[in-house]
Amino acid sequence: MKHLLLTTIVAVLLVGCAVEERSAESTPAKAEVESQATNAPAVTVEPPVVKAEEPPPPRYEGPAPTVSIHEAAAQGNTGIVRQHLAIRPEGYVNTRTPSDWAPLHFAYAQGRSEMIRFLLDNGADYEAKNKLGQAPADIPLLKRNLKDSQFALVELYTSESCSSCPPAERLTAEIRRMALAKRLNIFCVSFHVDYFDGGSWSDGFSDGRFSARQRAYEHKRFSGMYYTPQMIVNGKYQTLGHNRANAFNAINRSLKLPAKVAVSVRQVKKEDGTIAVNACTLGEVEHAALCVALVEHGIKRRITGGENKGRVLSMDNVVLEFNCVELAGPTGHEFTFKLKFAPGEKGRNLGAVAFVQRTDNLDVLGAQATRIQLQSVEESNKEPSHNFQ
DSSP states (O other): OHHHHHHHHHHHHHHHHHHHHHHHHHHHHHHHHHHHHHTOOOOOOOOOSSOOOOOOOOSOOSOOOSSOHHHHHHHTOHHHHHHHHHHSOTTGGGOOOTTOOOHHHHHHHTTOHHHHHHHHHTTOOTTOOOTTSOOTTHHHHHHHHHHSOOOEEEEEEEOTTOTTHHHHHHHHHHHHHHHHHHTOOEEEEEEEOSTTOBTTBOOTTOOHHHHHHHHHHHHHTOOSOOOSSEEEETTTEEEETTOHHHHHHHHHHHHTSOOSEEEEEEEEOOTTOOEEEEEEEEEOOTTEEEEEEEEEESEEEEOOSSTTTTOEEEEOSEEEEEEEEEESSSOEEEEEEOOOOOTTOOOOEEEEEEEEEESSSOOEEEEEEEEEOOOOHHHHTSOOOOOOO
């Protein structure tokens, strides 16, 4: 019995030694296999006791894209764009050319609606600006305005205090409605001057800058006194603001000539509720400025002073804010305006008129307009609309 017990102990020890020897040999064998694996040959080995995590499958398996993402976007080829996005780093959907065109610029330029939607769904920046300050949606606006370039910018210099001004304001309101109905590029802006203000009453929309602008016309373009109501068309023709025949004659003469500069203007959505537009130009802009007027239509006010005291006046095209930037070449610029609105106010009829004007002789070289939608903070976070007027 004692002999059997000793034999059993020896057998157990021998088995234990054998197990330890095999375990000791496994480490160099594993190292050799790993070394071979890094050199790319396929080796058949016993699977390890603990399996490593398998890497995620590649997002795309297939041939490399044959054209750039920008060319594919211009062609409307979503398959190739999808390949680029699968193998490129995150954010590649907004990669730029040397002139800062993103794929979305090319899609808009070629009118690829399905590609536009695909790029936006995959994180494309709707307001990405190229070196000319153009966002993607500005490209088709400029192309359209190059083809349909005849225009007339009608400026009325007026005052709530002037008894001769209401007929002129009714005429410009009629001109605006006619232009909308016939789809003509006629844009009206009414600048309220401040030289009638005085005492305890002043025009609610008057601004010294508007009076200075009118005087600049008299100094650089026309001879004689400045007055209200004065109408100026394209910076070239001036007439008494309520002279219907002269007004339409100046407008018709202007509409026979093509614009020298294409202009686009488009509302930019802002989270803080401010009004912003992006205005762009294309063409020769030497000695010129890009101007934007924020206007309001359908205003009714009871006048408490001046020659119109006691009357309720209806006014369109009233300039609320006005800004200009000098141009060094074709470019775009974002204009922002801060207005006070009542909470939830959406009933105001607002628009923006953009135009390019020479700074020496005050000729207006091109113009365009857009409607302005009032937005709450919640609305400004929604996906942008792609229909612009």
